[in-house]
Amino acid sequence: MAGNSYGTLYRVTTFGESHGEALGGIIDGCPSGIELDFEAIEVEMSRRKPGQSAIVTQRKEPDAVQFLSGIFEGKTTGTPIGFIIPNTNQKSDDYSHIKDNYRPSHADYVYDQKYGFRDYRGGGRSSARETASRVVAGAIAKQMLPEIKINAYVSSVGPIHLDTPYQDLDFSKIESNPVRCPDEKSAAIMEEYIRDIRKQGDTVGGVVSCVIQNVPVGLGEPVFDKLHAELGKAMLSINAVKGFEYGSGFSGSEMKGSEHNDLYNSDGSTKTNLSGGIQGGISNGMDIYFRVAFKPVATIMQTQDSLDNKGNITPMTGKGRHDPCVVPRAVPIVEAMAAIVLADFYLINKTY
Amino acid sequence: MAGNSYGTLYRVTTFGESHGEALGGIIDGCPSGIELDFEAIEVEMSRRKPGQSAIVTQRKEPDAVQFLSGIFEGKTTGTPIGFIIPNTNQKSDDYSHIKDNYRPSHADYVYDQKYGFRDYRGGGRSSARETASRVVAGAIAKQMLPEIKINAYVSSVGPIHLDTPYQDLDFSKIESNPVRCPDEKSAAIMEEYIRDIRKQGDTVGGVVSCVIQNVPVGLGEPVFDKLHAELGKAMLSINAVKGFEYGSGFSGSEMKGSEHNDLYNSDGSTKTNLSGGIQGGISNGMDIYFRVAFKPVATIMQTQDSLDNKGNITPMTGKGRHDPCVVPRAVPIVEAMAAIVLADFYLINKTY
Amino acid sequence: MAGNSYGTLYRVTTFGESHGEALGGIIDGCPSGIELDFEAIEVEMSRRKPGQSAIVTQRKEPDAVQFLSGIFEGKTTGTPIGFIIPNTNQKSDDYSHIKDNYRPSHADYVYDQKYGFRDYRGGGRSSARETASRVVAGAIAKQMLPEIKINAYVSSVGPIHLDTPYQDLDFSKIESNPVRCPDEKSAAIMEEYIRDIRKQGDTVGGVVSCVIQNVPVGLGEPVFDKLHAELGKAMLSINAVKGFEYGSGFSGSEMKGSEHNDLYNSDGSTKTNLSGGIQGGISNGMDIYFRVAFKPVATIMQTQDSLDNKGNITPMTGKGRHDPCVVPRAVPIVEAMAAIVLADFYLINKTY
């Protein structure tokens, strides 16, 4: 397996299966002398953590991160930061039902085809538990770029959409409800909807929106490594993501140039921002904003046909804790990946 | 500037400004012994070429590619393939009006901020002319993977959408009209719309859809380098792209798990394909399909305010050839980038 | 800090300071289905371990490796192998004497200049303790390539040289003495010499020779990533290494072409092997052999002047355990790095 690293100069490499000894990773390239706020890292971890509210999975994952290197007397030394997140429940569940079975819309089948052998417990490496390491790396990236503000929030759950422009939202309300939707009215409807889905033993998808403010002009490399191309890859690499759009996005494809162009103010800022803060792959100093679409979690508490490794179709009912809607817990992961991408481009931009 | 390479094992590096001596690139990692079909490469180049029909830009770019290495007696040798595409018109245009001016929604401003110095003629490195090198590399990648079929087409132009599922389209009709829309009725309406836009001196965006068939199971690396994450990055790295979705895409975020899961047939194929041919970042053998949103070209033949490098707002009218709708010419570029991504993962997958 | 990874497809990333919580690393790219021999890994670790004999440092480093991922039911799964080696003695030593002092020929000064802040305890990241992680990754690389035989040995200690050609040595005797020299007579003289050096409170350098047999034809990439160029980099990246030569080496520079050329046998093997098993950067199936020069360890038990961070010269006497000669313990590290380089090229070669 290749592809367990992200970034060039702020480089994150992760390891770990859902039910192995531990998850963890190495952050290579974090500059020296940053006084780390460990509590802030814990806060990010707890935003991703299962069991944080009644509308997410009730799995138990303590997610306590242990830093093993790269930090001395509370400050980064510039050497690689190694960390682990022990798995405490790795023996508690029974996964024999999926040992020889491929669950629909899970990675079981392709892993077996590609590798010939897999750790089937809890999805192994394909488990979304892998994103815990991303949150650690993202939390440190945020501290590397204290001036930049990254705010993600849930803007839709299934058919329920929050269409208010982000400028009219109060980001301080994001954490005020378990859905992580800053509009309280919408949040209540979404929460109700998720409770209903949970009762049905079903799951539902949603959309996470993200706004990045105070980005300096110049981040991003203008050909293959455009800032939005890397943001897109980073988001699409999160489990269950099906789409990414930034600025005007898909709706921009319906517009005319005379409507879409962002005219300048004399200070280089623009009167409108359909560009989404990025021109030619490079940040222009305006707000960056994008949307990330998540499909519904594949494990449902209803009976569905699965395939076994002898080619038989067999009915299977989801076991384990039910995760009716993935998007509230995806919010900190979206922010983490955005922070990692920005940290990397920030370092690259220092070489000019 | 970093980021002028794409891929790990099938690695494409490009160079070249719109109005410099030449564009070109190096393809490193193409296996030896492939008998190249140079005519097929020319066909791809002519699909991207300006002036190919009345509804695209009438700029003159001969786009004749010259191969300089890596090919002997018509076959690849496994050594890097160097190629150039001379610019024949580099002195013909007058770009003095943009020397000190930043055109709205162009990269002029951010280039000046980031690099302090730029080749302003025709957008320099930020010009979409850079994509000619991608088409060369993609055409060779296609020949490396003869069994895989990649078909892109225009599925919307501005407000006009073709909503027919791809299974009901006849891909052999894509090249039968200048819009590259396989549905002839929609194509005619789209063409009419573009002609109207051109008369207004305006531009319009659109969507390119792409379908990849006969992909073996196993392409893609399951964490950061998921197949769809790389496809997304590759597409978002094309000029003017604002969004990417695959399989069920954004509409999948509105669905329930019980609707969205793809149930298996006994041969490992699935009854539905909302997953879009990819599970856990790895191809599962089903058709891969995705959609790419393009914004309207920023250069319009109407007068708009621009910013000069002294902070003055000045009206400017677009000069040069008018490109009313970018998507017909984007079709071969989408296919080329898809081919490059697949070639790279195909080689990585051989290491298991 | 960048540069904590080695390899492209068999990719090793390490972390850890001498006196932090733990060392460790991630091996990304190890193929699935390899039944690991954990005892063989332990053997390699114990060959590197301090305190293994009277002529090496008596520091206590238990070096027990814990695997955290990538292995299931004793076999590799193809996912990244994360591992840690806890530091058990991180609080036992007193390093206050080097907190503000730069020891001669140590990295203290350059770390402070480059990073502005460092973990001064035991050399921090610049400690040779970092090589423990390399030995883990090398031991697994060896198991990936069971047919290839890698034998390193000590061929000189200070002024005492073993000049016997490797063909006349019995590699099974390497582990029969604490010097790791397969010629018992030379080994005894070297051991005596090291004991004498130890009594003087001094240290001495030496040379490790390495022979790699049963290498398939074709490993290595012929321009910048020549097989011997990567072997050279890998060896030079080991602490205290000052030189690398392969095949005829420096003495080959004194020869004529008519003497140096290796004439073919009809099966493609060669009658002589001054080329050292590599032609044009690619293995040719003959034995690969090379020599690695190590300088004496900088920490001596004599008093020498050091520099403090205020610019004062102050006498300092080495504290801690004395490592009179580094080369016996360097033998498994040389083998480990050779195995990592070969594993990487082996995977790259599978893509053709």
Next chain:
Amino acid sequence: MAGNSYGTLYRVTTFGESHGEALGGIIDGCPSGIELDFEAIEVEMSRRKPGQSAIVTQRKEPDAVQFLSGIFEGKTTGTPIGFIIPNTNQKSDDYSHIKDNYRPSHADYVYDQKYGFRDYRGGGRSSARETASRVVAGAIAKQMLPEIKINAYVSSVGPIHLDTPYQDLDFSKIESNPVRCPDEKSAAIMEEYIRDIRKQGDTVGGVVSCVIQNVPVGLGEPVFDKLHAELGKAMLSINAVKGFEYGSGFSGSEMKGSEHNDLYNSDGSTKTNLSGGIQGGISNGMDIYFRVAFKPVATIMQTQDSLDNKGNITPMTGKGRHDPCVVPRAVPIVEAMAAIVLADFYLINKTY
């Protein structure tokens, strides 16, 4: 074939066979705003050029470099610099004698084994002609680092050694004789020796020494990418190189720590410099110096047995121009690779 790129941030990718249309390359990462001295680039090219004196090969290679991008109004723009060096003599020679024959100590055999198909004319990609592209990239790297002085020179030819320490040499005399040895007496003896070798139709190896002065403290990454490890790889990647040593080198392995340690002056400089300007992989501000061993060129004008691709041993006499001693022309290549390595670490170091 992989491995046609060198460097991370100052990244050079090359292409081209000896007898194809052209050689060339792309330099990605050169900062913007550098006013290029094209004459200085030409000077470097002419130092590498065949036919420059009576003691090197008389092949005709005009080696005129054409820059195609990345330069505007004489200054770098920060975008990739593409360049080509046309091959003007690609049809003039007859290479049918090596089409099916493997010359001893050439790469013919391993290329055929690895790739199954090769451009046999003049060695194809394995030809030292490939180094012309390195000289271009190195010449620009030198201009990027105007304060750093890189001086390479020939310190031995076959059995004739110049043992004078570099501090006692006058580098301004390097170009005063065709051998590129700054000691005129030694140069005369070396030249006489090479003339004699040429008459015999034979070839001879030699050593190039290199001294780098005015290097800032801090270049190099301290674990796998140590400054001397990259310098070693860069040198070993040059055709015909068999060994690399820096600072005290192999002779340092015979020394005691009490002799080898470099004691500090109060300004951080050291009284001696056996370390060769590098501590723990990082430049310490002292002179960097190293030696590179070259084997004799394999093509000799005497008759030697070769192998054909049917397994027959057949006598063969070298054709083409005779290159009796490679080292005078290797001097600018050594400097070029050193400059590329330094440019890359210089940019990496800016990210701290």
